[in-house]
Amino acid sequence: MTTQLSLRSAAELRLSVEDFLYHEAALLDAWQLDAWVELFIADARYEVPSTDRPHGGPADALMLISDTRSMISARVKRLNSRKAHREFPWSRTRRLITNVRVRCVSEAGGEELEVKANFAIYRSRRQLNVYVGEYTYRLVVSGDTFKIRFRRAELDQETLNDHGTLSIVL
Amino acid sequence: MSYTSEKLIDDRQNGVFRVHRSLMTSPEVYMDEQRRIFDHCWLYVGHESEIEKPGDYVRRTVAGRPLIFLRDSGGEVRVFYNTCTHRGATLCREDSGNTRVFQCFYHAWSFDNTGRLLVTPGAEGYSSGFRKADYNLRGPARVDGYRGLYFVNFDRDAPDLVDYLGAATEYLDLVFDQACDGMRVVDGSHLYSVGSNWKLMVENSMDGYHAPTVHATYIDFVKDSGGGQRGNALNTGGGLDLGNGHAVMESLAAWARPIAYWEPFFGDDARADIEAILDDLIARHGEERARRMAGTFRNLLIFPNLIINDVAAITIRRIEPLAADRHRLEAWALAPKEEVSGSARLQRRLDSFLTFLGPGGFASPDDVEALESCQEGFRADEPEWSDISRGMSTAPNPQDEIQIRTFWRAYVSMLDTGKFAERVTSLEAPATAAMEAAS
Numbered sequence: 001m002t003t004q005l006s007l008r009s010a011a012e013l014r015l016s017v018e019d020f021l022y023h024e025a026a027l028l029d030a031w032q033l034d035a036w037v038e039l040f041i042a043d044a045r046y047e048v049p050s051t052d053r054p055h056g057g058p059a060d061a062l063m064l065i066s067d068t069r070s071m072i073s074a075r076v077k078r079l080n081s082r083k084a085h086r087e088f089p090w091s092r093t094r095r096l097i098t099n100v101r102v103r104c105v106s107e108a109g110g111e112e113l114e115v116k117a118n119f120a121i122y123r124s125r126r127q128l129n130v131y132v133g134e135y136t137y138r139l140v141v142s143g144d145t146f147k148i149r150f151r152r153a154e155l156d157q158e159t160l161n162d163h164g165t166l167s168i169v170l
Numbered sequence: 171m172s173y174t175s176e177k178l179i180d181d182r183q184n185g186v187f188r189v190h191r192s193l194m195t196s197p198e199v200y201m202d203e204q205r206r207i208f209d210h211c212w213l214y215v216g217h218e219s220e221i222e223k224p225g226d227y228v229r230r231t232v233a234g235r236p237l238i239f240l241r242d243s244g245g246e247v248r249v250f251y252n253t254c255t256h257r258g259a260t261l262c263r264e265d266s267g268n269t270r271v272f273q274c275f276y277h278a279w280s281f282d283n284t285g286r287l288l289v290t291p292g293a294e295g296y297s298s299g300f301r302k303a304d305y306n307l308r309g310p311a312r313v314d315g316y317r318g319l320y321f322v323n324f325d326r327d328a329p330d331l332v333d334y335l336g337a338a339t340e341y342l343d344l345v346f347d348q349a350c351d352g353m354r355v356v357d358g359s360h361l362y363s364v365g366s367n368w369k370l371m372v373e374n375s376m377d378g379y380h381a382p383t384v385h386a387t388y389i390d391f392v393k394d395s396g397g398g399q400r401g402n403a404l405n406t407g408g409g410l411d412l413g414n415g416h417a418v419m420e421s422l423a424a425w426a427r428p429i430a431y432w433e434p435f436f437g438d439d440a441r442a443d444i445e446a447i448l449d450d451l452i453a454r455h456g457e458e459r460a461r462r463m464a465g466t467f468r469n470l471l472i473f474p475n476l477i478i479n480d481v482a483a484i485t486i487r488r489i490e491p492l493a494a495d496r497h498r499l500e501a502w503a504l505a506p507k508e509e510v511s512g513s514a515r516l517q518r519r520l521d522s523f524l525t526f527l528g529p530g531g532f533a534s535p536d537d538v539e540a541l542e543s544c545q546e547g548f549r550a551d552e553p554e555w556s557d558i559s560r561g562m563s564t565a566p567n568p569q570d571e572i573q574i575r576t577f578w579r580a581y582v583s584m585l586d587t588g589k590f591a592e593r594v595t596s597l598e599a600p601a602t603a604a605m606e607a608a609s
């Protein structure tokens with residue numbers, strides 16, 4: 001893993017990214033949010049655009065979620081509380097992540113990976129709802145694994161009318 | 171059936187106020203309110219900034235009716251039913267856009283954006299009895315705006331919008347006067363839903379009593395970020411009956427406001443800028459009004475289903491009933507036009523908005539949970555009544571419920587008589603108050 005990203009084969013890169021994404025999904029499905037939040041670097045962001053502006057950004061559009069790293073931590077603290085009523089008791093979630101595509105990009109701070117993947121997240125609580133969409137990640141190398149610098153989930157659903165709200169981490 | 175005598179207990183002598191829970195569960199009640207309230211009240215459709223340029227349009231569904239809200243090529247705001255006058259197909263099939271002509275995809279009739287039927291392909295096939303002018307687009311009987319907020323009314327004989335809004339205009343002005351150059355709706359909408367009767371959302375949107383419990387995690391978040399410095403803010407102010415069913419709850423700002431109350435959530439860098447906003451507000455509106463605009467929360471109901479919450483940010487929230495036990499929400503962020511895209515001011519506003527509001531916020535999902543759990547509870551069939559009597563005989567306090575009672579009084583009165591109940595401008599239960607004072 002210490003090899004420069006650009007020197008590693010596409011298959012090798014994709015495998016390691018998939019392992020990382022599956023690990024992250026398992027943490028989220030197990031509600032191990034304290035471990036999950038450790039996957040982010042200090043100035044990371046997590047965002048979900050509004051369903052009617054799936055390509056919108058936080059500088060000029062109303063998002064569903066636009067979290068700085070400290071907001072991600074606050075979100076985790078909230079979800080760990082018994083008083084986050086929409087998620088108490090926790091819903092059950094099951095994440096399917098596929099179609100992983102990895103691209104190596106050079107940034108001022110060094111190399112990083114831009115990752116696209118499809119997701120279907122099943123949330124069960126009183127009823128079953130599915131959140132379907134596409135992830136975009138920016139991952140940086142950290143030891144023999146990765147850390148998240150940027151994480152965005154664009155939903156395909158045109159509204160959240162079937163879901164009610166978005167109380168889980170996508 | 172009389173709603174006023176059978177479904178509401180409004181005993182002002184003794185300070186008892188109860189609402190019968192069948193109002194939240196009965197499909198017959200749902201039909202009655204659709205016909206007697208939604209067919210006669212002014213209903214919010216959209217803000218003029220959403221259709222800024224000639225030809226701009228957005229689709230909306232209001233009281234179940236599919237609408238096109240547009241600005242025609244001459245600049246006039248219009249609302250049409252989104253149905254082809256030929257045989258009914260959906261005329262406009264995109265949620266928003268800009269066009270001079272709407273062409274129906276079914277048989278290609280086309281209409282200009284003033285609603286005039288332009289082309290009927292194969293015109294020679296129509297007889298002399300067919301008159302094109304009979305097939306122009308139709309729309310709600312009345313369309314009117316106040317401060318850029320556009321409403322429709324399906325009743326030709328309804329009072330004028332500004333008379334309908336009445337005393338609520340004072341509160342709308344407190345929101346809209348915050349901008350120097352008008353307000354705009356920020357791109358992007360929160361479109362979500364609740365498995366409860368729509369009236370529970372009306373109640374919840376101006377219910378101060380639930381904040382410490384339902385929003386305990388939000389209040390913790392505010393504290394963690396160094397905010398909530400006015401510890402007692404949520405116990406200041408109170409609710410008001412504004413007449414015609416409109417109501418407001420006002421209190422001192424309990425946490426940060428982009429206009430204009432700095433707390434550490436915004437960061438030290440923002441402090442000087444927020445003070446500059448306040449100074450500018452004072453210059454434009456005078457000390458007293460400016461401080462009220464900047465430093466208070468306002469939760470405003472425009473009867474029956476428009477909420478404007480001017481809190482951590484400003485949201486326009488439209489409630490669309492779908493069935494007795496289900497409603498849809500559309501919510502937008504309102505921002506002064508001078509807070510341009512990419513500016514630090516807009517960024518602060520949107521960040522602040524998202525902490526509390528919306529389906530992914532730290533607070534709104536818990537409101538939805540509360541409402542759905544009430545609806546679930548109503549299935550028990552008893553108790554039959556819900557209590558909304560807080561503060562009937564005490565001085566105003568935002569944790570009281572006069573603003574919610576205002577809604578219910580207007581609601582039953584409209585159902586029974588087609589008119590609004592008399593406005594309450596003093597203590598509702600002076601007898602009890604007098605008794606308590608004497609004891």
Ligand code: FES
Pocket residue numbers: 254255256257258259274275276277278279
């Ligand atoms: S239904 Fe529109 S042209 Fe026929």
Ligand SMILES: [Fe+2]
Pocket residue numbers: 374380381384385533537
């Ligand atoms: Fe609430």
